[in-house]
Every structure is written in C-alpha cells, then in structure tokens.
Amino acid sequence: MVIKKKCDNNWEYCVYLGQDNNGKKKYKRKCGFKTKKACIKEALTFEEQKSIIKNNKKTFKDVCYVFLDDCVKRGLKPTTLITYKRQINFFVNNFKAINKDIKQIKTNDIYDLINSKISLKKNISRRKTIEFLKYIFTYAKKNNIIPYNVFDEIKLPKIIYTTRNIWSEQEINKYLPILQKFKYYDMMYLVLETGLRKGEVCALTWDCVDFEQNILTVDKSYIVCGDFSGITLPKTATSVRQIVLLDKSIEILKRLYKNKISKYVFPNPNNINMPVNPNVVSANFKRFLRRHNIKKIRFHDLRHIHATLLLNKNINYKILSKRLGHSNVSFTLQTYTHVIPEHEIQLFKNLSKIF
Structure with a gap:
C-alpha cells in the first residue's frame, strides 16, 4: 500500500x-x-x-446459487428466475470450471466455454448466455467475492441481426382468405393490426378496450414458462401502453363483445375464467400453416409483420417503438435493420452521440 x-x-x-x-x-x-x-x-x-x-473461497457454482438466492429475495419476476435457473443449469452441465474457485478462473476458461459449448447456440441465445455469465462475475466483484472482473479482458461477440422470415404485403393478401378458417383468426388479425405480443393478446380483458376512443390498453400478459403459468405484468415498464385501434380491429372486437362470455376477450373454451393458452395458439397456428401449405412463420412473427408494414409506410420510429412497447427507439432500430435504410440507421447513431 x-x-x-x-x-x-x-x-x-x-x-x-x-x-x-x-x-x-x-x-x-x-x-x-x-x-x-x-x-x-x-x-x-x-x-x-x-x-x-x-x-474467502467460493466456487463459480457457489456464486451462481448465491446470486439466485439474492434474486429471489429481491422479488424478481418468476419468469426471470426460471430463465436464470436455466442459464445456471447450462453452466453446471457445460462449464469445466464450474467447481473452480471463482478467483482462479482465467480468460482461457471463459473462452473454452464460449468456443466449445455456447458457440453451438443460436446467435441471440449465445449472446444472452455470455452476458449472463458476465453478470455473475460482475455480481461477484460488486459483492467483494473477487478482486477484479475477468470479463474486463473479454470482448463479447456482436449480435448479428438477420432478416426475419415473414410474409410480405402481397403474401398477406393471398393468405388472409385461407386464414379466415383458422380457429384463432380474430386473435391473429388483431395481432397483425396492433403488434401485440402473444401473451399480451391472450391476457386482454374487456375493461382494456375503449370503444369510445378506439384505444386498447396493454397492462398485463399471460406467460407460460417452465413450471410457471399465469397473468403477470408486461415484459417491461414501457410495455404498459395504449394502442390506437384500426378499423378492422374495432369491427372484430365489437363483434366479439356482443357475444362475450368472460372478462377475457379470448377466453379458454375449457375454463372461461382463464384466457386461452398462448402456447396452444402457437401450436394451432403452426399446424394450420403446414396443413394449408402456407409459408411458415411463428405466431410471434405477426408482430414483426405489423412493424415491417408500418415502417414501409414511413411511420415515425418513435411512434412505432411506443406502439410495440419497446424499451427504447434504439432497440426498434436494431430489431428492424432489415427494413430501415442503412443511411437512416447511421443518422440515428450519429444523433445519439449528441445527448
């Protein structure tokens, strides 16, 4: 000293x-x-x-479970805890240094895990796993378990955003007459015109539909994740939002309202006190597309189609970001780089340096 x-x-x-x-x-x-x-x-x-x-000797595994206990005490959402548990289980099964004193873990140990196991994951999933690994070491440093963070010397791989496999406007017009036979067509069309997440549309209740102003309030989501299923707050704070409804959506909702049997807009047919399960909707959608030889997309991709169509109509990025419930405009720009012209993306990046 x-x-x-x-x-x-x-x-x-x-x-x-x-x-x-x-x-x-x-x-x-x-x-x-x-x-x-x-x-x-x-x-x-x-x-x-x-x-x-x-x-103070603690293995990496010890720190993972201390971190998890801390997350429980802080009252993190059940779905977040399930995600964290999955990541920790992945490390337990794949990280050679899992039982090593965390202070003795070197950059080579990290790169070995990244190159041998994490590299096999999909691009976004790979980045999230590495970021969670870094999060554990940051937690250890903050709580004086390690003297310095080994991740200070590690460069994280970039996320490569690829063009999504979605329907074009021409394909939508071609498929819609066939899709009218789909069991959850009304829900599907509502997502197409609002950009709601599937959990948000499933959890939709009639008190959130304002027919006077034609506005939809999004304030909850139906989540099915691991052993957990139920109604929760939306994904982020900005996901609580109001959406202006288009004419066809208003028409659909008014028709459904006349025959309502539940507080939910789309109730579970087996239990009207609960909404329809989002996983059931996705599975039915997948089967319907396959059966009718329609270009394969996920039900969640209807949300991306909504965003893409609006961007093609030159909607303001900030308005779109708010409509989708994104945490910030930059996330919207990153997610839809396949639609937004490169010079506009660069313009916004340069503008961000001003603030």
Missing part, C-alpha cells in the same frame, strides 16, 4: 491487487482525499476487504 500527496495537495492511495491472467500487475488507485488520515483509513479498509476476498 502506497500513500502519497498529489500536486493539488490532495492525497492518493495505491493498493496492489495481484496479477491478471496475462501476468500483468493490477492496482487499485483512488485520489481526492483532503487529509492523509482519511486516505489511510479508506486504504486500510480496502486492504481488509482484499484480505477477506483472498481468504
């Missing part, structure tokens, strides 16, 4: 942390102390923490 006075008459401490994976010495420095006493006091506190870290 080194204590010294700077030229501005403030004091600075420097504490040796050890060597990183490449043998480079790492230090913790902090300056701006008005008195030498205050500087020494914090430096000694940090030295004490460093000593605790050094003598």
